[in-house]
Amino acid sequence: DIVMTQTPLSSRVTLGQPASMSCRSSQSLVGGDGDTYLSWVHQRPGQPPRVLIYKVSNRLSGVPDRFSGSGAGTDFTLKISRVEAEDVGIYYCMQATESLSFGGGTRVEIK
């Protein structure tokens, strides 16, 4: 099974300032087809997770461009260029290269 490890556990950010979080997988997420099935999802309390980024760096339609994903192989990063109030919640990295597994989450709060 692929184990996903996220850091930090939580992050308190001033509005308008950047935020960054990392995700590491226990093995390469490059699939047999050459694609890397690493997504970032955002979850607010009481709501289902919502995909922001898929295949490492592709923003889903409607996701603000302040969100960006990068990385390759086993190391990935999600950056928020300027945090807004609606960005609070928990962010999970999620791999679908081999079944499906999730990181432990990074909680983003406003200072």
Add this chain to the structure above:
Amino acid sequence: EVHLGASGGGWVQPGGSLRLSCGASGLIFSDHDMDWVRQAPGKGPEWVGRTRNKPHSYTTQYAASVKGRFSISRDESTNSLLLQMHSLKIEDTAVYYCVVWIAGVAFWGQGSLVTVSS
């Protein structure tokens, strides 16, 4: 627009059974892999299992924690994803989400709460 609607959640005693249903619209149901993912209170998401698309014969895979107790199937007549759960344990208490995969993107339904308690 893709829409996934869940139903069938509720309360059940340990050892009991429950069936969840997830109705899909806005997509060609047979074209896509679909997953069940659960989230226990205060915890992160946990993959439950998957049914591949029709070209892959709707084959299924399960997490070790539910294998032999849970069964995933599809009802093509109603475009529904089904999760039959048997021998339920207290630790199966969670919100259960259906997820459909479209071009590498996971679209999540609203979720059904399953509570296993005596």
